[in-house]
């Protein structure tokens with residue numbers, strides 16, 4: 001016997017990936033509901049070799065459904081996730097709404113799978129921000145070995161992290177650059193994204209950082225260890241899919257770059273590609289459609305006592321959202337629900 005699973009936001013970037021990944025990983029689905037807004041009622045979505053028609057989330061009854069994978073943004077989640085949870089369906093949510101609630105587990109299965117066991121208090125499990133998810137997969141095995149004191153991270157985040165309108169904006173602005181009179185002004189982003197980079201993701205906070213940067217700090221502490229200090233600069237770049245991060249890590253004790261490479265080679269969810277030659281590293285276009293978080297450019301940082309630099313790339317729609325959500329569902333199934 002398997003599960004009755006609802007994918008909420010099935011017409012979106014993350015929702016479509018969740019459908020693909022449920023099918024690819026042969027998650028034990030007995031019945032599947034694809035839900036979106038009334039606007040998309042009847043839209044066809046692929047689920048493996050089948051096609052499912054979307055239903056209206058607003059009138060859907062979650063009673064008798066086991067798991068709902070949500071990817072619809074915080075405002076709509078605030079209305080519908082409590083309804084699903086109240087009906088006894090476990091919500092796995094991609095928005096940032098519940099991530100910082102102490103009664104709601106925030107889970108990356110390679111890092112803190114045991115946190116899933118605390119799902120029952122609110123019947124909701126939160127999925128982290130895309131930039132955090134890939135970073136903590138790399139940090140955790142190193143933290144277990146040499147205790148991380150401080151992380152300095154700069155991100156290079158693709159437009160798919162903003163949603164489908166942002167993908168269109170990059171595409172249309174890029175095309176418009178070549179046709180006089182057809183330039184496309186910024187609409188999703190505050191400045192032109194084509195052939196440009198924007199050092200601003202999510203809203204500004206009082207201290208001058210952005211909410212995206214704050215999320216990386218707060219979520220790393222909640223998932224890995226509250227004692228780790230993190231400072232982040234998050235930048236949007238004209239890449240369709242795949243987030244990249246330059247990460248500088250300061251450890252409590254010395255750890256050699258070769259040992260870091262060996263630890264990461266053995267770590268779950270990671271592939272090390274690290275040849276010190278042209279092309280001997282992974283770039284975002286190469287990680288699209290993959291499950292792994294790729295680590296390259298591992299090297300000692302000799303400007304601090306126990307420092308390591310590395311480059312981390314992953315498909316933000318997969319490990320950063322849909323894959324992690326399905327992995328949480330698998331973990332929940334294995335550890336708690338025990339069907340399938």
Ligand SMILES: NC(=O)c1ccc[n+]([C@@H]2O[C@H](COP(=O)([O-])OP(=O)(O)OC[C@H]3O[C@@H](n4cnc5c(N)ncnc54)[C@H](OP(=O)(O)O)[C@@H]3O)[C@@H](O)[C@H]2O)c1
Nearest residue numbers: 009011012013014037040071072073076095161163164321
């Ligand atoms: N993209 C990423 O890398 C990433 C990573 C981590 C987390 N997330 C989070 O995942 C969520 C979805 O992101 P996305 O990139 O997939 O966005 P998206 O491509 O813009 O898709 C949004 C989805 O939400 C649905 N939706 C919006 N408002 C709704 C409402 N009131 N009722 C029902 N359905 C509604 C849309 O349905 P219609 O088509 O009917 O409008 C669509 O299916 C967001 O919370 C985002 O922050 C995204």
